[in-house]
Amino acid sequence: MRAGALVSRLGALVVILGVVGLLPWLSGRDPALSILRARSAEQEPTKEALDTIRRELGLGSGPLRALGDWLGGVVRGDLGRSWVDGAEVLPSVLSGLAVSLTLMGAALVVTLVLTVALCTPTLVRGALGTLRGSTSTGGPAAALAALPEFLLATLLLLILSVWLGWFPPYGWRGPQHLVLPALALGIPAGGILGRLVDDALPAVFEERWVGLWRSSGCTPGVIARAALRRAMPPLLPQFGLVAVALTGGAVAVETVFAVPGIGRTALGSAEAQDLPLLQGSVLALVLLGVVAGVIIEVARRRMLGPGLRDAALSLPARMTGDAGRLNRLVPAISAVLLAVVIGWGLLLEPLHLDTTARLAAPSWNHPLGTDSLGRDVLARVGHGAVPTLGAAVLVCVCSFVIAMVLGFLPGITTGAAETINAVPPVIAGILVAAAVGPGTAGASIAVAAVGWPALAAHAAALVQETRAAMHLSAQRAIGSSPFWILTRHVLPAVAGPVARHAVLRLPGFALAIAALGFLGLGAQPPKPEWGLMLAESLPYVERAPWAALAPTVLLLLLAALAVSLSTLPVKPRSSLPAVPKVASDV
Numbered sequence: 001m002r003a004g005a006l007v008s009r010l011g012a013l014v015v016i017l018g019v020v021g022l023l024p025w026l027s028g029r030d031p032a033l034s035i036l037r038a039r040s041a042e043q044e045p046t047k048e049a050l051d052t053i054r055r056e057l058g059l060g061s062g063p064l065r066a067l068g069d070w071l072g073g074v075v076r077g078d079l080g081r082s083w084v085d086g087a088e089v090l091p092s093v094l095s096g097l098a099v100s101l102t103l104m105g106a107a108l109v110v111t112l113v114l115t116v117a118l119c120t121p122t123l124v125r126g127a128l129g130t131l132r133g134s135t136s137t138g139g140p141a142a143a144l145a146a147l148p149e150f151l152l153a154t155l156l157l158l159i160l161s162v163w164l165g166w167f168p169p170y171g172w173r174g175p176q177h178l179v180l181p182a183l184a185l186g187i188p189a190g191g192i193l194g195r196l197v198d199d200a201l202p203a204v205f206e207e208r209w210v211g212l213w214r215s216s217g218c219t220p221g222v223i224a225r226a227a228l229r230r231a232m233p234p235l236l237p238q239f240g241l242v243a244v245a246l247t248g249g250a251v252a253v254e255t256v257f258a259v260p261g262i263g264r265t266a267l268g269s270a271e272a273q274d275l276p277l278l279q280g281s282v283l284a285l286v287l288l289g290v291v292a293g294v295i296i297e298v299a300r301r302r303m304l305g306p307g308l309r310d311a312a313l314s315l316p317a318r319m320t321g322d323a324g325r326l327n328r329l330v331p332a333i334s335a336v337l338l339a340v341v342i343g344w345g346l347l348l349e350p351l352h353l354d355t356t357a358r359l360a361a362p363s364w365n366h367p368l369g370t371d372s373l374g375r376d377v378l379a380r381v382g383h384g385a386v387p388t389l390g391a392a393v394l395v396c397v398c399s400f401v402i403a404m405v406l407g408f409l410p411g412i413t414t415g416a417a418e419t420i421n422a423v424p425p426v427i428a429g430i431l432v433a434a435a436v437g438p439g440t441a442g443a444s445i446a447v448a449a450v451g452w453p454a455l456a457a458h459a460a461a462l463v464q465e466t467r468a469a470m471h472l473s474a475q476r477a478i479g480s481s482p483f484w485i486l487t488r489h490v491l492p493a494v495a496g497p498v499a500r501h502a503v504l505r506l507p508g509f510a511l512a513i514a515a516l517g518f519l520g521l522g523a524q525p526p527k528p529e530w531g532l533m534l535a536e537s538l539p540y541v542e543r544a545p546w547a548a549l550a551p552t553v554l555l556l557l558l559a560a561l562a563v564s565l566s567t568l569p570v571k572p573r574s575s576l577p578a579v580p581k582v583a584s585d586v
Helices: 002-021 031-039 047-057 063-075 089-128 138-145 149-163 179-205 208-215 220-248 251-256 262-271 275-304 325-346 377-406 410-421 425-436 440-451 453-467 470-477 482-504 506-518 530-540 546-566
Strands: none
Touching: 002 063, 002 275, 002 410, 031 047, 063 275, 089 138, 089 179, 089 220, 089 262, 089 275, 138 179, 149 179, 149 251, 149 506, 149 530, 149 546, 179 220, 179 251, 179 482, 208 220, 220 275, 220 453, 251 262, 262 275, 262 425, 325 377, 325 546, 377 440, 377 453, 377 482, 377 506, 377 530, 377 546, 425 440, 425 506, 440 453, 440 506, 453 482, 482 506, 506 530, 506 546, 530 546
8 A cells, every 4th residue: 555655656757747747848939039028128039039048948848858857957956947037946935935935834723723713613512422423613623714815815914914014015024924814824724624524523522432431431531532543544644635725825815915925936937848857846735635635644654553454444524403593594605695696797788888887886876886897796696606616516526526536546645635735726726827818717627637636635534544444344244246336335424524624625626627717717807716816806805806716606605505515414224333433542
């Protein structure tokens, strides 16, 4: 299994670097012309000037030769020189990586504090034996996870820096510059992890060993610590994926706060087609993902103990009884509001310009106000739901199918997932846009290409744990066929939790597509896409906040609907739940 994970990591690394190395040629543009424009916008692109650049950089030998020369330099510890300014790439990559790792550490502190805050009520009630039905943190956690990082960064900048003057708005010159970017990155990540941990704990407290320990006189503190240890092994890969995403996925936040991190460096080098700098940046991100994955795997194996080095026992599918009237109303209200707003907006014209009503406040004629060009915001959010939500649902379904297939190959899936997860959606968006051009389809392909690792890692962990369950050993002993075990035990134990995880990440997929639109890699003007709407409205957010709040509120409603659907009652099909080995190890 270790060999398979190593091979998958190396294979994914080769594929990623190969695609990055072909970027200038995939775009269909002359790399020499792009480099000339990056070096000097005033210089005429004469044949002599372009030929000089080709000879200088060896572009005439073709993409494979250029990629081979770069890989040979990497083996020697030389990442080459920038095609734009001639500076060595390695110092720039190390500088950007140091900034991003510092920002990741600060954001991770915010993430863990928020995760603890969200799951503590469930942990306390479960340890005391007062946990009944579904938990109450799903809605707040989903709302936090659905906040667009780029919008949250802008709001924090506006409120805490411009209005209150508590923190500096831009730059990277001291600890005070860490606060706002760390909050913008850590709050959504804390919502995701808090929801996952909070969702896993009720299933743990329903296991028989908890009642046995409680009747034996164990204190709530002991039971709480044991429950955390029982729930954490399947979730540790998610913590690693989120930690790496805080580094590579911070491009929009780094752009808002002018933070010279590795993500912003990669974006700038891709726009300038500075291939050596882009390759060095992506290599650093991928290696970071591999290192984080190894650390997480070591921690997970230590938590499992010597008896379960290669697998753990599965968490039973979460069973929720009568969730209460409020929990039943949340999805209904969210769905109705989404349907009303989108349906009403679809009846209006999203491209009609009224320059006399620019940035108009909400009124009867314009229920959600107008944008900077006088276009009706309600009409634009209604028509923008089709490319945003439709693409997100399609990406969610594709990611779930990929995860379920690759989950049964955990040795290969783990390494590939760690490596691909280190590539931010923005970088994937750049690569796809270079090949097919910017647009909603390209953004969807980019998000789908890097959106499956978290689900695949979850599925692989559950498959490993389910296969180690004692009741499956008993089924094999009595002669049950592999197909029977797969369809009656393994698939039901894996498909339900992964499906709920996929639904929970639906707002995140919508946000990723919106983020690509925000950075100009998704839908192009004048199309009404939610991310593009946010990008167009941010310069006027202080004067006309409704233009930015409208798509944000719809994303929050989508998050509330997603988390409600992810907690629907599930009846496990296996009649013999696994007895947790961890109960005797703790």
